[in-house]
Amino acid sequence: xxxxxxxxxxxxxRNVGVxxxxxxxxxxxxxxxxxxxxxYIKVKDNVIDDVKFQTFGCxxxxxxxxxxxxxxxGKAVEEAAKITNQMVAEALExxxxxxxxxxxxxxxxxxxxxxxxxxxxxxxxxKREVKKCYCPVCDMENPMEAEFxxxxxxxxxxxxxxxx
Amino acid sequence: MSxxxxxxxxxxxxxxxxxxxxxxxxxxxxxxxxxxxxxxxxAREAIEEARGKVSKLIGSQDxxxxxxxxxxxxxxxxxxxxxxxxxxxxxxxxISSIEHFSIMHAANALExxxxxxxxxxxxxxxxxxxxxxxxxxxxxxxxxxxxHANPEVGTIEPIxxxxxxxxxxxxxxxxxxxDSVGTIPVNINELGVDLLSLSASQFxxxxxxxxxxxxxxxxILPLLDGGIQxxxxxxxxxxxxxxxxxxxxxxxxxEELPQRMSHLKRxxxxxxxxxxxxxxxxxxxxxxTQRLPGHVSVAVEFIEGEAMLLFMDMEGIxxxxxxxxxSRSLKVSxxxxxxxxxxxxxxxxxxxxxGMQNNRGDVDRVxxxxxxVVERLRNMSPVYRKAMAKK
Numbered sequence: 071x072x073x074x075x076x077x078x079x080x081x082x083x084r085n086v087g088v089x090x091x092x093x094x095x096x097x098x099x100x101x102x103x104x105x106x107x108x109x110y111i112k113v114k115d116n117v118i119d120d121v122k123f124q125t126f127g128c129x130x131x132x133x134x135x136x137x138x139x140x141x142x143x144g145k146a147v148e149e150a151a152k153i154t155n156q157m158v159a160e161a162l163e164x165x166x167x168x169x170x171x172x173x174x175x176x177x178x179x180x181x182x183x184x185x186x187x188x189x190x191x192x193x194x195x196x197k198r199e200v201k202k203c204y205c206p207v208c209d210m211e212n213p214m215e216a217e218f219x220x221x222x223x224x225x226x227x228x229x230x231x232x233x234x
Numbered sequence: 235m236s237x238x239x240x241x242x243x244x245x246x247x248x249x250x251x252x253x254x255x256x257x258x259x260x261x262x263x264x265x266x267x268x269x270x271x272x273x274x275x276x277a278r279e280a281i282e283e284a285r286g287k288v289s290k291l292i293g294s295q296d297x298x299x300x301x302x303x304x305x306x307x308x309x310x311x312x313x314x315x316x317x318x319x320x321x322x323x324x325x326x327x328x329i330s331s332i333e334h335f336s337i338m339h340a341a342n343a344l345e346x347x348x349x350x351x352x353x354x355x356x357x358x359x360x361x362x363x364x365x366x367x368x369x370x371x372x373x374x375x376x377x378x379x380x381x382h383a384n385p386e387v388g389t390i391e392p393i394x395x396x397x398x399x400x401x402x403x404x405x406x407x408x409x410x411x412x413d414s415v416g417t418i419p420v421n422i423n424e425l426g427v428d429l430l431s432l433s434a435s436q437f438x439x440x441x442x443x444x445x446x447x448x449x450x451x452x453x454i455l456p457l458l459d460g461g462i463q464x465x466x467x468x469x470x471x472x473x474x475x476x477x478x479x480x481x482x483x484x485x486x487x488x489e490e491l492p493q494r495m496s497h498l499k500r501x502x503x504x505x506x507x508x509x510x511x512x513x514x515x516x517x518x519x520x521x522x523t524q525r526l527p528g529h530v531s532v533a534v535e536f537i538e539g540e541a542m543l544l545f546m547d548m549e550g551i552x553x554x555x556x557x558x559x560x561s562r563s564l565k566v567s568x569x570x571x572x573x574x575x576x577x578x579x580x581x582x583x584x585x586x587x588x589g590m591q592n593n594r595g596d597v598d599r600v601x602x603x604x605x606x607v608v609e610r611l612r613n614m615s616p617v618y619r620k621a622m623a624k625k
Contacts, residue, residue, distance in 0.1 A: 077544075080541075080544065081548070083614065086613070086614045087614075088619065097616070100578075101536075101538075101577075101578035101581060101617050102576075102577040102578050104538065104557070104566075104581060105538075106616055106617060107616070108616040123614075124614050124615060124616040124619060125614055125615070125616070126536070126537065126538055126581075126615045126616055126617045126618075127538050127541065128538055128540035128541055128557070129540055129541055129544045131538075131541075132541060132614070
């Protein structure tokens with residue numbers, strides 16, 4: 071199912087962990103949707119000096135996080151922000167089609183961490199993005215705050231709300 | 235490293251005795267059962283012999299057993315064949331919300347064709363309440379279909395109790411017994427059902443052979459138009475080797491059932507007892523006692539199932555999960571959601587289903603291999619970190 075590269079990163083993920091005094095933190099997804107990634111960055115002289123991540127998710131999600139962390143490390147902040155999910159998938163020698171949309175969120179998480187860093191630096195609170203959640207029953211995209219799926223009407227589990 | 239196969243609900247390995255019985259029907263006995271000549275006659279006799287064995291396994295009469303190609307076909311025929319034959323009487327069908335896709339999706343197709351489908355809820359253990367069936371039956375109800383045992387969580391449904399109700403209300407009752415036949419006693423008279431699906435590949439027989447039991451006198455229409463194979467209910471040349479294999483597997487299942495049950499139960503009990511001791515934040519799923527022997531279903535909190543499966547596979551241990559990441563549709567198991575398991579927890583579901591070649595050493599392998607895998611994944615899980623920070 072997975073390429074050798076994916077399996078290699080899944081088995082030996084690089085840069086797993088947390089940076090307690092991170093300069094920027096970015097989080098995407100939630101466990102209800104299947105994958106969740108948190109990225110921490112440390113910036114020195116406008117270069118990403120250290121990256122750590124934590125990921126809840128499948129093999130693809132873990133490999134994606136690991137690859138993104140490797141790609142970002144040592145890059146200038148602006149360069150790292152240009153990493154796309156597509157670039158990550160290519161670096162991993164491809165991902166199964168059905169995993170492209172749900173597990174390939176690493177670049178998004180990194181970009182959020184960079185935005186967080188830039189906002190902190192400029193003294194402005196990062197603008198709150200409207201989060202989305204996919205219904206686990208029918209896969210319809212829903213606003214994070216929706217209690218019922220707009221597609222199938224099923225009640226949406228809201229674990230993420232408790233996390234505050 | 236030897237492989238430990240613990241995914242018997244996905245399919246059981248073919249027994250050597252079954253395989254050997256099948257071989258001649260690929261070679262010298264490869265006639266078409268519909269032919270009049272000797273080769274055809276021999277193939278036809280083989281099918282009838284297999285029919286006798288299958289009907290003996292479930293306590294029916296020979297002519298009540300119809301061979302199919304798979305459990306999915308048997309389930310589709312049960313729903314659509316009964317719907318087509320009885321629609322003049324009513325257009326309501328009752329199913330549970332934890333049925334196999336071959337029932338769920340067949341019911342969806344009937345719904346699109348104008349039938350009314352009533353999907354009954356289950357409790358936290360996955361049990362259907364017989365009283366709910368009673369209340370759901372109306373004058374328009376033509377069929378109730380509730381599975382015998384659920385492959386994902388192992389819960390055994392109160393089929394005999396439900397059949398008392400369907401009998402009293404004069405409604406036909408089908409049960410999908412694909413996951414119970416060969417693992418627990420299944421007798422159509424004790425269960426009181428009118429139709430029952432079973433599949434050879436779930437009791438050490440080959441893939442490609444299954445059967446639908448239809449009580450004598452029940453009107454049903456075929457899905458396929460064609461010849462008069464299986465007395466017109468299943469047109470198409472029979473898969474003779476597979477049917478022969480199903481017969482042998484049925485005989486073995488009947489003879490060995492008590493030993494199978496006690497063997498599987500021992501392995502199940504040990505794993506069920508030991509796993510929670512070694513892995514914190516682990517939930518046992520399904521009914522604690524009304525369950526398939528050899529079946530253990532759990533949810534490991536704060537991590538995801540596919541990642542666990544991949545690591546366990548590297549350890550040579552083959553298991554399954556109801557995580558959304560496993561399914562092609564990327565949807566969380568409908569069974570877990572129906573039982574009220576939240577979607578995040580369902581992502582961490584693991585399913586161990588033992589078979590006859592497993593032993594106590596295999597349970598030990600799981601007990602050794604799984605805790606480090608869980609620890610490793612929890613250490614990289616942001617969900618675990620948040621949960622622990624709160625505690």
